[in-house]
Structure formats: structure tokens, C-alpha cells
Amino acid sequence: MKILFWGTPSYALASLDALVAAGHELVGVVSQPDRRRGRGSALVPSAVKARALELALPVFTPERIRREPAMQAELAALGAEAYVVVAFGQILPPEVLAQPPLGCWNGHGSLLPRWRGAAPIQWALLEGDTHTGVGIMAMEEGLDTGPVLLQRSLEIPLLENATQLGQRLAELTGALLVEALPAIEAAGPGSERQRLERLNLIPQSQEGVTYARLLKPDDRLIDWQQSALTIHRQVMGLYPGAWTHWRQRRLQLLASEPLVPRLADQLSPEGAKAAARWGLAENGGVSAASPAACAGKPVAGQILEVLAGVGLVVATGGCPLLIRTAKLEGRSEATGNSLIQQCGASSGELLGQQAATPAEPT
DSSP states (O other), rough: OEEEEOOOOOGGGHHHHHHHHHTTTEEEOOHHHHHHHHTTTEEEEEHHHHHHHTTOOOOOOOOOOOOOOHHHHHHTTOSSSSSESSSSOOOHHHHHSSSSSEEEEESSSSTTTTTEEHHHHHHHHHTSSEEEEEEEOOOOSSSSSSSEEEEEEEEEEOOOOOOHHHHHHHHHHHHHHHHHHHHHHHOSOHHHHHHHHHOOOOOSSSSSOOOEEOGGGGGGGGTTOHHHHHHHHHHTTTTOOOOOEOOOOEEEEEEEEEOOOGGGGOOOOHEEEEHHHHBTTSSSSSSTTTTTTTSSSOOOOBBBEEEEEEEEEEOOSSOOOEEEEEEEEEEEEETTTHHHHTTOOOTTOOOOOOOOOOOOOO
């Protein structure tokens, strides 16, 4: 089948590669324009554009496809039978949606209608979803509102981060697109209503709709008054972006475990042991057997224990959090004893303390 592929980030690479490997004819690739990145602010192509150039495919980079009729006409002239969209980053206007005779199809990384929008993987983790998945849907003008042709579910392990989950979902997206395209081709051209009826698509439910809004810088700053599970979800969902203050420098948290006794079977062996030692009792305080039982109620953000070979046990608004991997500003990523040495932390010290405001001169 002749396909015009639309995609931008690395998430879309597995789908592009899968379509090529399946023998489809890629008449072109549409991606976001090059953006300035890095210290030198050099123009850098998107991951999809870079791969398309490696494959010697024609590449198109509209700034705003909705406002570029000349580009729309150029893409229509390629003669694609179907458009396949995976994390392109712009909403396609009606004029573009109407171009391919076999329709426009989107591979979306959530179980629609949950997490429509720009950051479905991150929000599934932030909200503690136990499952997510991929849907292949027919595109329409609304934001991820089209009927679904194929959908598959994946379980989300407690200790999986956004990059790891994203890679699994990316591979599944490519596999489902390859599975869906023969049915789309067999349904043939015709009016949109006729094509969709032949495919027996499933309309999205009007219940359970949620939107995965774009993330803001403030979302990444850890509030130690929150529960261990909430902070852990922030670390995993925003990987590698969640951070806190440590001795007037940024400490980026990269792997953690919520020391919640009921979750012990989902933790590492070290995490399960720490959860048993530091887990909360029914009255909300530390258990009688905990090392903190004689120290009174800890302050949120206080380091409760420097756990040799493992990491830092930190008090939160609920059960403690175990920091396994982190990156101190100006230093490299560190785990276990390397992390402990990098931070030079001691029990009783506080995370989350900002630099003091200088006093006014007198």
C-alpha cells in the first residue's frame, strides 16, 4: 500500500520501521521542523526525519500544516492511498484528512477514550493506571475522538518508567498498524461512512474521557508532603525529569520505590525489606518495629536511613520513599553506593530545601 507517514519523536520510529519492513511503499514522511537544541542551539532534525533521511525517503516539515495550502497540495500529489499518523504533534485539518482514499489512521498510546491528547504515557503513570495500551483509530477533526479499529492492552508494572513503557507501547503501535493495514486496504475506497461501516469500527465511549494535557515545568518539582506512591509515580511518569533540592543544587530522581507494605510483592527484594522496616502502622505513624519509632514523627523530606548499597530512605507525607537512582546537578547518574557517595547524605538531613534568600544589605 502507498502510505504517507506522519510522525516526529522517537516513539514513532518503531511504526515507521515496521511499515517499511512489512513492504509498504512509503511515498513520503511528514515531521515537525528542525528545532534548536543543546548548548550551541544548533538546529536538530526530529528522530523521524533523521530515520527517513537514512531510508532515502522524501521528507516534508510544515511549520503549521493547517495554514499551508501549498504544502497540502504537494502532499496530495504524492498519491498515497492512506495516511498513517503516530505522534506527529499537529492536528490535521479537514482538507488533509479528506485526501487519501483509504483514510487517515492514527496509532495512539492509550486505551481510548482515556488519555486523549499529547502525553498519554506520562499521565497513565502519574495517575497510577494499572493498564494502558494502543489503539488504531480512524482520524477525524476532534482530538483523538475517532472510532477504533484495533486495540491492545498492556499491564503497567509499579517500577516501570515512562521511557520503558513508551518503548513497549511504540513496538505495539507498529505491530498493530501492520495488522490493521490489510483490513483497511480490503475495505477499499468510498465515502467515509461506507469505509468505516465495512471495517466495523467501534465508536469511543462518551464515558471515561480524560485528557493528557501537556506537562509544565512545575509538574516536575517534588513536594515531599505528598505520599510516597504519588511521588514515585511522579518519578516514573516524568522520567527523567522529576527533581528536588539538595544542598542548594538540583537532584534529579531517576528510580524510586514506595515503601508501602501492601505493595511489597511489587518491590525489589531490597525495597520489600525496607518497606517492612519503615512501613506505616494503622495509626499513621511508623511501626513499632521501625528504626524511627523512638525518634518521633519525621519531617517530610527527611532522610531516615542511608541504606548501604541501595540508596536513601526519605520521609514523605505517608510511607517513606526509597531513592535508588538519581543525578545530582553537574554530576553523572548514580545508583546505590555511588549515589550515597555523590550526595554525601546523612540520616536526619532534609531534601527539598531551597537556597536561602540573601539578606538585604544594611
